[in-house]
Amino acid sequence: MGKNSRKIDILNAASRIVEDKGIFNLTLESVAKEAGISKGGLLYHFPTKEALVQGMVDHLAHNYRTKIAQNVEEDPLDKGKWTRAFLNVTFNQGYPNKEMHSGLLAAKAVKPELLEPLHKAYEEWQTNIENDGLDPIDATIIRLATDGIWLSELFETYQIEPDQKKEVYKRLHKWIQDMYISTEHNP
Amino acid sequence: MGKNSRKIDILNAASRIVEDKGIFNLTLESVAKEAGISKGGLLYHFPTKEALVQGMVDHLAHNYRTKIAQNVEEDPLDKGKWTRAFLNVTFNQGYPNKEMHSGLLAAKAVKPELLEPLHKAYEEWQTNIENDGLDPIDATIIRLATDGIWLSELFETYQIEPDQKKEVYKRLHKWIQDMYISTEHNP
DNA sequence: GAAAGTAAACCGTCCAAATAGTATAGTATT
DNA sequence: AATACTATACTATTTGGACGGTTTACTTTC
Numbered sequence: 554m555g556k557n558s559r560k561i562d563i564l565n566a567a568s569r570i571v572e573d574k575g576i577f578n579l580t581l582e583s584v585a586k587e588a589g590i591s592k593g594g595l596l597y598h599f600p601t602k603e604a605l606v607q608g609m610v611d612h613l614a615h616n617y618r619t620k621i622a623q624n625v626e627e628d629p630l631d632k633g634k635w636t637r638a639f640l641n642v643t644f645n646q647g648y649p650n651k652e653m654h655s656g657l658l659a660a661k662a663v664k665p666e667l668l669e670p671l672h673k674a675y676e677e678w679q680t681n682i683e684n685d686g687l688d689p690i691d692a693t694i695i696r697l698a699t700d701g702i703w704l705s706e707l708f709e710t711y712q713i714e715p716d717q718k719k720e721v722y723k724r725l726h727k728w729i730q731d732m733y734i735s736t737e738h739n740p
Numbered sequence: 741m742g743k744n745s746r747k748i749d750i751l752n753a754a755s756r757i758v759e760d761k762g763i764f765n766l767t768l769e770s771v772a773k774e775a776g777i778s779k780g781g782l783l784y785h786f787p788t789k790e791a792l793v794q795g796m797v798d799h800l801a802h803n804y805r806t807k808i809a810q811n812v813e814e815d816p817l818d819k820g821k822w823t824r825a826f827l828n829v830t831f832n833q834g835y836p837n838k839e840m841h842s843g844l845l846a847a848k849a850v851k852p853e854l855l856e857p858l859h860k861a862y863e864e865w866q867t868n869i870e871n872d873g874l875d876p877i878d879a880t881i882i883r884l885a886t887d888g889i890w891l892s893e894l895f896e897t898y899q900i901e902p903d904q905k906k907e908v909y910k911r912l913h914k915w916i917q918d919m920y921i922s923t924e925h926n927p
Numbered sequence: 928g929a930a931a932g933t934a935a936a937c938c939g940t941c942c943a944a945a946t947a948g949t950a951t952a953g954t955a956t957t
Numbered sequence: 958a959a960t961a962c963t964a965t966a967c968t969a970t971t972t973g974g975a976c977g978g979t980t981t982a983c984t985t986t987c
């Protein structure tokens with residue numbers, strides 16, 4: 554296993570706690586216990602609670618980035634690949650997942666500045682989506698809609714039916730396809 | 741003026757604290773101070789911290805509901821009025837606002853079950869939007885996109901340019917209009 | 928209309944429990 | 958010898974909330 558698999562164990566434990574018991578139960582002791590480690594051991598890896606939360610954010614931003622990048626790379630088509638990546642990741646690959654939810658909430662609670670790694674990722678993505686070979690406004694709308702799915706899962710504002718979610722996905726996907734066709738004659 | 745204007749003062753104070761200093765600084769003392777009241781006085785109105793947060797959620801859910809309902813009522817057209825209400829409220833009336841952000845985050849931190857009033861509102865709205873006289877999937881996509889705007893403002897994932905935001909609004913609005921035209925011949 | 932009564936609104940202190948972080952001495956692995 | 962821990966004790970501080978008392982706003986009674 555990697556050198557820092559222990560660190561990742563700890564981060565996962567922290568995520569689980571935030572997810573199951575809320576941020577107020579994210580204490581050094583509870584994280585240590587959940588990770589099967591002593592408090593001293595936890596503090597060895599993350600010297601402060603803030604460092605722990607920063608670790609959570611860095612980790613989730615890295616994972617999210619990797620996931621999106623993978624989808625972009627594996628896409629055979631160039632036009633719309635970024636927009637499609639977000640669609641796929643959100644609708645078919647369960648991202649952003651609960652780990653991300655906890656990380657976001659923890660950071661927002663402890664110190665919003667910790668979210669910067671994620672902000673940077675989002676800025677880049679927005680640029681890529683606007684230069685995805687599609688109409689930038691339409692592409693942005695598609696991205697916003699996927700973020701809407703995320704929001705609804707994060708706060709459980711409403712449970713979209715799986716069938717309906719699939720329909721939404723198909724329609725958005727088709728939308729990208731139609732844009733592609735309508736612009737390929739105007740290079 | 742109203743009997744419980746004091747309660748609302750307190751709720752506003754609590755929102756301000758969450759917004760400016762984060763959830764961990766939402767203590768009984770800090771809320772009391774911000775509201776210009778004593779700790780005892782605060783506890784008179786909200787006997788526990790949980791009750792305070794519940795108060796925040798109830799208040800924001802009520803305000804949001806009212807705002808949406810107003811827009812629906814004032815809409816001269818029937819078809820698409822619910823979908824348009826969300827568009828207008830989100831893009832032109834600054835809702836969900838910071839007060840809502842704080843309430844949501846506080847509830848999620850203290851006890852997610854407290855969000856139920858909001859969940860109920862969302863369920864109803866989803867039903868209304870699906871029966872808005874528009875294509876239900878398209879209407880849902882528009883709603884998801886507005887939620888996406890909300891998410892980005894809540895976590896500041898990326899700052900959408902005001903011009904671009906306006907463009908997005910115009911396109912979504914036009915989309916509703918086009919749907920209206922294409923379906924009005926098939927009653 | 929003064930006095931008495933009453934309930935809601937509010938103050939300020941006290942306390943037990945919890946917590947972040949420090950410190951330290953020792954152990955296992957590499 | 959260095960790294961990665963365990964285990965435990967301790968400090969300093971914060972916090973929810975209980976509690977007993979006080980003021981204000983209104984009524985009622987005499």
